[in-house]
Amino acid sequence: MSLQRRKLKLAIVGCGFLGRIVAEAWKNGLLPEYELVACLSRNPESARSLADSYKCKACADLGELLELAPDYVVEAASPGAVKEIAEAVLSAGANLVLLSIGALADASFLARIEACARANGRRVHLASGAIGGFDVLRTAALMSAIEASITTEKGPNSLRNTAVFSEDLLDASDKREVFSGNARDAIALFPTKVNVAVATALATAGADATRVSINSVAGFKGDDHRIEVRGEEVHVVVDIYSRTSAIAGWSVVALLQNLVSPIAF
Ligand SMILES: NC(=O)C1=CN([C@@H]2O[C@H](COP(=O)(O)OP(=O)(O)OC[C@H]3O[C@@H](n4cnc5c(N)ncnc54)[C@H](OP(=O)(O)O)[C@@H]3O)[C@@H](O)[C@H]2O)C=CC1
Numbered sequence: 001m002s003l004q005r006r007k008l009k010l011a012i013v014g015c016g017f018l019g020r021i022v023a024e025a026w027k028n029g030l031l032p033e034y035e036l037v038a039c040l041s042r043n044p045e046s047a048r049s050l051a052d053s054y055k056c057k058a059c060a061d062l063g064e065l066l067e068l069a070p071d072y073v074v075e076a077a078s079p080g081a082v083k084e085i086a087e088a089v090l091s092a093g094a095n096l097v098l099l100s101i102g103a104l105a106d107a108s109f110l111a112r113i114e115a116c117a118r119a120n121g122r123r124v125h126l127a128s129g130a131i132g133g134f135d136v137l138r139t140a141a142l143m144s145a146i147e148a149s150i151t152t153e154k155g156p157n158s159l160r161n162t163a164v165f166s167e168d169l170l171d172a173s174d175k176r177e178v179f180s181g182n183a184r185d186a187i188a189l190f191p192t193k194v195n196v197a198v199a200t201a202l203a204t205a206g207a208d209a210t211r212v213s214i215n216s217v218a219g220f221k222g223d224d225h226r227i228e229v230r231g232e233e234v235h236v237v238v239d240i241y242s243r244t245s246a247i248a249g250w251s252v253v254a255l256l257q258n259l260v261s262p263i264a265f
């Protein structure tokens with residue numbers, strides 16, 4: 001049973017792989033408290049295609065989308081898109097659900113949207129994406145000083161078109177660490193690939209103190225993220241393997257369900 005009577009208006013920004021997972025879940029009845037009203041993408045054709053499949057409005061720009069007064073705008077686009085839309089969305093009275101959490105590594109941007117959300121009485125919800133366990137990570141961070149890290153293993157093909165890729169990774173016989181540093185440097189080097197590192201940092205020790213190790217494993221399919229937090233009394237390990245990034249789209253569905261459920265996680 002839901003908490004509210006009228007359906008909440010939902011809009012999607014970014015009509016690619018993950019945005020479509022949310023729309024499909026809505027169509028399949030997993031989000032009955034919501035009405036999918038609008039979508040927007042960089043390429044109008046992507047928005048039109050999603051809108052045709054799910055019978056919502058393809059918007060030409062953000063202004064047109066916000067005129068429909070969505071209650072929740074799901075961002076499934078890019079960290080750059082988050083910077084373009086966040087303040088306008090919140091100022092228009094909508095809540096924001098983010099997947100491209102890497103945008104929040106920019107401390108001044110984070111402070112601005114925090115202030116904007118507060119001023120407008122709205123919230124920015126961070127989807128758990130390809131990882132999770134934010135509840136226990138945040139809890140551990142409250143209890144004492146902590147050390148936090150995330151170690152990721154990926155197949156080399158998913159590192160193509162990044163500064164660390166080289167052909168010899170494809171048939172390397174051993175695991176190769178291609179990045180070691182903090183979450184701030186990680187997202188600067190891989191702007192769309194390590195949202196998980198920034199999300200981990202926000203939940204734990206912050207972008208400067210959270211250690212990130214990215215490893216290439218030839219022949220490996222999918223991603224494995226191992227988050228570790230050590231405090232005085234607790235040792236937390238959250239390890240998530242996913243064959244594709246679909247888990248991130250589904251995490252938005254779970255989040256939207258949680259927002260309206262009488263029993264909330
Ligand atoms: N938090 C997490 O754990 C994870 C986060 N992500 C992030 O989620 C986001 C979406 O991923 P995914 O669906 O796989 O990516 P896709 O590339 O499949 O889809 C992204 C869509 O957004 C559109 N888009 C890009 N920039 C903008 C913009 N400025 N304004 C509006 N639309 C835009 C794209 O372009 P077009 O309209 O041209 O088609 C495309 O349709 C990415 O930023 C990715 O990094 C992904 C996995 C895990």
Ligand SMILES: O=C([O-])CC(=O)C(=O)O
Binds near residue numbers: 193
């Ligand atoms: O899908 C993943 O494993 C992680 C990812 O793309 C991200 O953090 O942006």
